[in-house]
Amino acid sequence: xxxxxxxxxxxxxxxxxxxxxxxxxxxxxxxxxxxxxxxxxxxxxxxxxxxxxxxxxxxxxxxxxxxxxxxxxxxxxxxxxxxxxxxxxxxxxxxxxxxxxxxxxxxxxxxxxxxxxxxxxxxxxxxxxxxxxxxxxxxxxxxxxxxxxxxxxxxxxxxxxxxxxxxxxxxxxxxxxxxxxxxxxxxxxxxxxxxxxxxxxxxxxxxxxx
Numbered sequence: 001x002x003x004x005x006x007x008x009x010x011x012x013x014x015x016x017x018x019x020x021x022x023x024x025x026x027x028x029x030x031x032x033x034x035x036x037x038x039x040x041x042x043x044x045x046x047x048x049x050x051x052x053x054x055x056x057x058x059x060x061x062x063x064x065x066x067x068x069x070x071x072x073x074x075x076x077x078x079x080x081x082x083x084x085x086x087x088x089x090x091x092x093x094x095x096x097x098x099x100x101x102x103x104x105x106x107x108x109x110x111x112x113x114x115x116x117x118x119x120x121x122x123x124x125x126x127x128x129x130x131x132x133x134x135x136x137x138x139x140x141x142x143x144x145x146x147x148x149x150x151x152x153x154x155x156x157x158x159x160x161x162x163x164x165x166x167x168x169x170x171x172x173x174x175x176x177x178x179x180x181x182x183x184x185x186x187x188x189x190x191x192x193x194x195x196x197x198x199x200x201x202x203x204x205x206x207x208x209x210x
Contacts, residue, residue, distance in 0.1 A: 063163025
């Protein structure tokens with residue numbers, strides 16, 4: 001029941017205490033939860049940028065829909081997805097997999113040839129959309145890990161992708177921003193959502209039974 005209790009505890013924090021910082025150890029745990037997330041074909045087509053520098057956060061705030069959260073939170077985690085699937089990227093992942101499992105390189109070539117052919121028939125934008133979906137899975141696990149640590153967070157899709165990509169030079173790494181996660185500790189006096197009841201659909205309305 002611990003996970004359900006953690007999820008009931010968390011909410012999208014609306015104001016952060018600028019004087020309280022999350023430890024490096026706890027940030028590492030949140031990021032590790034994202035790193036261990038499942039992904040399609042095990043490709044892990046996303047990365048997580050961790051921002052604690054206040055000057056960088058100020059630059060990012062120019063593209064944020066909730067700039068105060070960006071400025072006041074302890075850390076900003078930016079989830080960024082591959083801009084496209086390439087044969088080189090696929091081979092790099094599978095070479096690492098076979099090397100670490102003491103298997104010959106090319107052991108999974110029949111499968112990798114199949115997915116290379118699949119992606120070859122798609123546009124770069126389709127690639128990015130698919131990769132972004134994988135980032136969402138990791139994002140959810142990071143959110144849950146923060147809650148388990150009783151670290152407040154705010155998931156955000158509301159930001160100017162171009163600003164974030166530019167400030168972090170993501171395009172130079174073949175990445176495009178997808179999601180932002182603010183983490184820190186709430187300012188109880190200013191966080192208007194904190195005292196409110198969590199509201200979700202009732203189970204009988206949420207679940208479809210067949």
